[in-house]
Amino acid sequence: MFKIAKAKWPELWQALAREGQLYLPALVDGKTDFAPWQKDTKVDLLTAVTAKSLKQLFFAQVEPLMHFQTSGKKVAVTPQELPAQPTIAFGVRACDLAGFTILDKVFLKEPVDTFYRARRENCTLIGLACGFPEETCFCQTFNIDAASPAGDIQTWLVWDNLYWESRTGKGQQLTAKLAALLTEATAEDAKLVQAQQTKIRETLSKLPLGRLRFSPELAKHEQEVFNSKVWEKLSATCLSCCGCTYVCPTCHCYDVRDYAGKDGAVERFRCWDSCMNGDFTKMAHGNPRKGQLERFRQRYMHKLVYFPEDYEGTFACVGCGRCLRICPVNLNIVKVAKELEVDLHV
Ligand code: SF4
Ligand code: SF4
Incomplete structure (x- = not known):
């Protein structure tokens, strides 16, 4: 596990943005929502649930599929090129990451949605544990662990440090490119992360919907x-x-x-x-x-x-x-x- 102090986060966003279009939770029009990162973006890592999920990253709200040029009775068809831009999504919560596995079942089964697949494959997902779950959260109903988000990399925000752990080969590749910014975490750091995980799970179990189960x-x-x-x-x-x-x-x-x-x-x-x-x-x-x-x-x-x-x-x-x-x-x-x-x- 690695860590990076708050003072270096702006450098982290810059370094991530060099590897692909970076999306992260930010204050936009008084709400926290995912937004493409720019130098003046007001990043918000404390709000647990963004206004919208990040599904539009892979399943675009509006997207062209193909172009037709008609001339008399002739029609020329030009398919839309598949998206090729690498993207990085930082600060994705466990529930939204689990949402992608549900969308995968729909869009990646035959016939595969090639637009969705291209965006999914081009993206590196960085999860963020939910230090402050909201009253309306009930991810634990579906055995989703908000304290240990999935994704290519998982992170925890404890006080002024961001703790960082790769989970996949894609995550390791990205982590290697950030080596200059990351410091090896100590055994003491690992205990801080574990303590936060315990607290998150306890908090979720005590929320109004903490014991909710949907009947099979x-x-x-x-x-x-x-x-x-x-x-x-x-x-x-x-x-x-x-x-x-x-x-x-x-x-x-x-x-x-x-x-x-x-x-x-x-x-x-x-x-x-x-x-x-x-x-x-x-x-x-x-x-x-x-x-x-x-x-x-x-x-x-x-x-x-x-x-x-x-x-x-x-x-x-x-x-x-x-x-x-x-x-x-x-x-x-x-x-x-x-x-x-x-x-x-x-
Ligand atoms: S259930 Fe509520 S949010 Fe959904 S369409 Fe009806 S009024 Fe709108
Ligand atoms: S609580 Fe369930 S149904 Fe409601 S918006 Fe979230 S995932 Fe959709």
Whole structure:
């Protein structure tokens, strides 16, 4: 394990930025969110949960897919080049790192999403332990360890030192390039990190959702969950604002559209969408989910039932708590799961 003192962090950001486009948590418009690093960036390593997750790093909010040039009846197709720029994401929390493993199951299975894969492979992920978890955190529900984040490198912020440990070959390569800035940690340092890990785990277990568990029985009773009477009550107040899906590290609905430009040029692009939207999955014969109840139910059936059915019991949630904080009418996955469990007696 290595360490680097606070006074040297600006040099660390500079050194990382020389190896690729660096993203880290920063104060942006009064909120902490991931942002590309520049010399005047106000880095914030204390806020545990950024406003949005970092999923847009691999699954872009809007991206071109291909270009068509039409001329009479002729069409020339130019595919979009795959992203090749190396990136480094620093300060990624354990829940968001776990979110990538869920997105991997979707985008890296056949047929592989080559845009996602290119960005994923070009990125070095540096995790940061959550010294100060938030009241809405419940990552431990899914056995995610906020005290030992995954990624290529994991780090801990203890007082004014950042402790640094590589976990993969990619992490070791990057660490070797930073040798001039890093100091070997001592046995005393290792004890400080261990003490912080213990404190983080204790804190998480004492939070309001510290003992929360989602029942695996939900996924085993698809029809009963689908037909539960709770959907009507819960969906009635949803505003379809889609805030919950855009901030969620595991939501991955998207739309593909063509945009006609000038002189026969057409751009095909994709952008984030949400199963909460009224026109999502609209088809020639109409929309299979006609009302708010069906759309609301779809989002939670997917996270609590369909995804675990498809992926060996894995819920499509990492307990980041963002949907608990953003929903203007206080709807969220915890509330939904609890109501379903009561209704089904599981
Ligand atoms: S459903 Fe809510 S708590 Fe779970 S990962 Fe998504 S935003 Fe986070
Ligand atoms: S944030 Fe709340 S109101 Fe908005 S779509 Fe999600 S559940 Fe509905």
